[in-house]
Amino acid sequence: MAARRGKKAQARRSGAPRGVPSLVWLLVALLLGAVLAGVVLLRDRIGDGLGVPRPNPAAKAPPPGESPVAQKPAIKKPGYDFYTLLPGKEVVIPDSELSATVRKERVASKPAASSEVRYLLQAGAFSESTRAEEIKAQIAFTGEFAHVEVADISGKTVYRVMLGPYRNAQALEAAKGKLTAAGIQSVAVRAR
Numbered sequence: 001m002a003a004r005r006g007k008k009a010q011a012r013r014s015g016a017p018r019g020v021p022s023l024v025w026l027l028v029a030l031l032l033g034a035v036l037a038g039v040v041l042l043r044d045r046i047g048d049g050l051g052v053p054r055p056n057p058a059a060k061a062p063p064p065g066e067s068p069v070a071q072k073p074a075i076k077k078p079g080y081d082f083y084t085l086l087p088g089k090e091v092v093i094p095d096s097e098l099s100a101t102v103r104k105e106r107v108a109s110k111p112a113a114s115s116e117v118r119y120l121l122q123a124g125a126f127s128e129s130t131r132a133e134e135i136k137a138q139i140a141f142t143g144e145f146a147h148v149e150v151a152d153i154s155g156k157t158v159y160r161v162m163l164g165p166y167r168n169a170q171a172l173e174a175a176k177g178k179l180t181a182a183g184i185q186s187v188a189v190r191a192r
Contacts, residue, residue: 132159
């Protein structure tokens, strides 16, 4: 029978290397932290090696009549214009005319559904299909159904968000009211 040896002898015999004590790792981490903090605090004295912009002490302000060298970027307007993008077969209905048509329909005993006039709503015309799909999704939350039409207007592809057709001006006005309440701009359109 073999003699029992102590645990220390067995650990040495297995050949497992001894690890670095955690105190050494702590000291290394503190030393690295101190070096990084010193670099951050002294970066102005180190020089331009870190890419820090330096002011030009010899620079002068432009005279009052001149514009500065750096210009503000032009603000890009939305990619649609309701009134210029509609094809010739469609006519924009101003809100006042829509209200007058609704009043006429209410005076009649039953709202008339005209077969020759189609009422539509246009909620935007965009140069990018993704923006049109975003508006279409917002409209879905109002309970209305919209679709995206692709049109070629003046040689440019335009994605129009359209709702309808509606059977009469009252239904059109109700849908327009839902969109307005949701903060979505729309234009009533009469198509022939």
